[in-house]
Amino acid sequence: MRVQHPCLLFGSSQSPMYCYPAVYGDQGLLLLLENEASSESLNLEWLDLSNAKAVEELNQKVHLPAHHGSPVDANIFLFSKKDSTLGYRILLQTEDHALSLVQQSPRLMWTREEALANIVTSELVELPISNSEEFFETLHEEFGKSAGNVVTAFIQRVTSQLVQVQHWLTSLHGRKHSPIARNDGGGNAAGGDAMENMQREDFLRDQFNLHRMIVVVTAVGKVFGIDSRDGSLHWHLFARGIRPFRRVIDGNEETLQDSYQLAVLRSVQHFPLEPLAVLFADSQVSACSTSAVLFFNPITGKIQPDEAAGLSSAPSTSFSWACLPFKPLTTVFLPAADSSARRVMAVLDQERQVHIVPASESAEESVLALPQSVFMYVGGSQSNQLEGYQLTHSKEDGFAASPRWQVNIPSNEVVVSMVSKSPKEVINSVGTVMTNGSVHYKYLNPNLIAVVTHGRDELKPSLSVYLVDGVTGAVVYHGQHKALHGPVQVVHSDNWLVYSAFNGKLRRSEINVVELFQGLTQPPSEAFSSLKVPSDVTVLSQSYIFRSAISALAVSYTRRGVTHRDVLFGMDNGAILSLVKFFMDPHRPLAPSADQPEGVIPYIPELPFNSLSLINYNQSVTSINHIKSVPSGLESTTLVFAHGLDLFFTRLTPSKTFDVLPADFDRLFIIGILLLLGTVTFVSARLSAQKALQHAWK
Numbered sequence: 001m002r003v004q005h006p007c008l009l010f011g012s013s014q015s016p017m018y019c020y021p022a023v024y025g026d027q028g029l030l031l032l033l034e035n036e037a038s039s040e041s042l043n044l045e046w047l048d049l050s051n052a053k054a055v056e057e058l059n060q061k062v063h064l065p066a067h068h069g070s071p072v073d074a075n076i077f078l079f080s081k082k083d084s085t086l087g088y089r090i091l092l093q094t095e096d097h098a099l100s101l102v103q104q105s106p107r108l109m110w111t112r113e114e115a116l117a118n119i120v121t122s123e124l125v126e127l128p129i130s131n132s133e134e135f136f137e138t139l140h141e142e143f144g145k146s147a148g149n150v151v152t153a154f155i156q157r158v159t160s161q162l163v164q165v166q167h168w169l170t171s172l173h174g175r176k177h178s179p180i181a182r183n184d185g186g187g188n189a190a191g192g193d194a195m196e197n198m199q200r201e202d203f204l205r206d207q208f209n210l211h212r213m214i215v216v217v218t219a220v221g222k223v224f225g226i227d228s229r230d231g232s233l234h235w236h237l238f239a240r241g242i243r244p245f246r247r248v249i250d251g252n253e254e255t256l257q258d259s260y261q262l263a264v265l266r267s268v269q270h271f272p273l274e275p276l277a278v279l280f281a282d283s284q285v286s287a288c289s290t291s292a293v294l295f296f297n298p299i300t301g302k303i304q305p306d307e308a309a310g311l312s313s314a315p316s317t318s319f320s321w322a323c324l325p326f327k328p329l330t331t332v333f334l335p336a337a338d339s340s341a342r343r344v345m346a347v348l349d350q351e352r353q354v355h356i357v358p359a360s361e362s363a364e365e366s367v368l369a370l371p372q373s374v375f376m377y378v379g380g381s382q383s384n385q386l387e388g389y390q391l392t393h394s395k396e397d398g399f400a401a402s403p404r405w406q407v408n409i410p411s412n413e414v415v416v417s418m419v420s421k422s423p424k425e426v427i428n429s430v431g432t433v434m435t436n437g438s439v440h441y442k443y444l445n446p447n448l449i450a451v452v453t454h455g456r457d458e459l460k461p462s463l464s465v466y467l468v469d470g471v472t473g474a475v476v477y478h479g480q481h482k483a484l485h486g487p488v489q490v491v492h493s494d495n496w497l498v499y500s501a502f503n504g505k506l507r508r509s510e511i512n513v514v515e516l517f518q519g520l521t522q523p524p525s526e527a528f529s530s531l532k533v534p535s536d537v538t539v540l541s542q543s544y545i546f547r548s549a550i551s552a553l554a555v556s557y558t559r560r561g562v563t564h565r566d567v568l569f570g571m572d573n574g575a576i577l578s579l580v581k582f583f584m585d586p587h588r589p590l591a592p593s594a595d596q597p598e599g600v601i602p603y604i605p606e607l608p609f610n611s612l613s614l615i616n617y618n619q620s621v622t623s624i625n626h627i628k629s630v631p632s633g634l635e636s637t638t639l640v641f642a643h644g645l646d647l648f649f650t651r652l653t654p655s656k657t658f659d660v661l662p663a664d665f666d667r668l669f670i671i672g673i674l675l676l677l678g679t680v681t682f683v684s685a686r687l688s689a690q691k692a693l694q695h696a697w698k
Helices: 114-118 131-144 150-173 194-198 361-368 667-697
Strands: 017-024 027-036 041-048 060-063 071-080 086-094 099-103 108-112 119-126 212-218 222-227 233-238 246-249 252-255 261-266 276-283 291-296 322-324 328-337 343-349 354-357 375-379 385-394 398-408 413-420 431-433 439-441 448-455 462-469 475-482 484-493 496-503 508-517 538-546 550-555 566-571 576-580 626-631 638-643 647-652
Touching (some): 114 222, 119 626, 261 328, 328 375, 448 496, 462 496, 475 508, 496 550
Antiparallel strands (some): 212 222, 246 252, 276 291, 291 322, 343 354, 385 398
């Protein structure tokens, strides 16, 4: 029997009691569930409704971890055992959307973390390096610096040796070959100190930085740390009372992808300082009407409540997060760090006030030393206005956001997506070589914002694309497509923009690509400035037909940008296709000509679909809603994480593994050749010496 809404009988907020009626034959029973969060236990008590007496043989107590929250629903199945006694199974749903099976034994038979089916945002975090690697890092830092004098060199030498002694003592104390301690859900890593847990031998960075901790935040407010190697859950914490930021369009409230704001403030590169991540979220607690902030260690899941000091006006005592006195609209990383090696962020709230995170004196001093060349943009929330602000600061007036530009989107359009380029993107090629030997130089503007809108008239669908400079507000490009409508997927990289939509008139999915160039004259080698816009910006665009509906788009990123980029398509059938950007080149001609890039293929409306390019092979990922790509330690390899109802992680090599020896490399043959050459060299040297000696005695 299933009860949609259980009744709350009595009990405090720390130990509520719920009742669930059940019927077996002509016998009526009442299940009382009492959740004791302090002792992490769930009491199951049964009452016979015919006489209001307890059924002692059915009562039991099971362990329910605190990170699951309170029960919210239960499906009860009563049955008769072989000995004619009454038995039961209970499918229990808890506050964090987890499903657990309770049998007539004092434990949970199994638990499924169903919150992972609704991931909102994710981050792939690097793992800590081993003590031996830290030793080499210290030597590299010591000898990589040019000492000004003998005293400075001596101080560097002594400092490095002290660090090496510290690492040696730490290795003697922490030689325990056990996996990293799991988090108990309350932010405390069981099994020892957090930094000791970070140095477990089986949870350290590998040689090529392929092993990562995947930090995901779900819609219900639960945060997980997933091992990319085998998908195991290393830690989890339940931030009860938070939800993703939402926006209102035409009176309808909707949740956007990446509507949590998750960022890593301090990575593992600053050992022995613990890594630090921050999560901004919307609050759904009446006592906090603005927003919430949560600081935690992304490797161990340990909550860092002290980091919120200076930001929160009223820290919450019943929740793991702190209440902020403002609601953030956008965040931007600044090229600065405070004295604790934490990256500094500028947060713009709804009142257009600027807040510095972390809120420390050293962070504010580092921002005051920066030139006033930081710009932020907001828009697309409740109005059709895009606004640009410049971060200004002074010791007297503090930090402020000065309005710099405003772009008005037509009132008959609705903003559905705003995408900027990745700040970590590395560009290796600045131009395209044409057949006649000339070079068509790219318009590499890192401040471009891609804004996609659709028409409000459902009978006449349309799609518009704007490329707006985030510093000046200039509209570099505007294109419109009739008969196209959402869902829209956008990826913005290099000098190009790729977006997908559905053509309702022709009943097919279409891919559109836009590329920007700035002529045949090589741009100056100095840093790019949006204030010096070239007058001859050329825009090329083309459209293609795609054979399947698209639910997610992404682009592969590598460490140095040498490897060519692949566009990753998440399709409705659960497949993930990796397609070379070369096939979506707007230079593809209808007929060969001299004014085209070298090696370009003629234009064909349909994009090629090769089943060998499916990176998940036969492992379908149901309902893909986001794909994330990050560089690895190898230039040839990028790490790809996709999530929907399923989770998928893999390595992708768009240009093959050109920087790694193949598995069938004949090492024994090379070793034999080297030994043979060494032997021949040694024998030849001996013979030559003897010959020279004999010649000298003649």
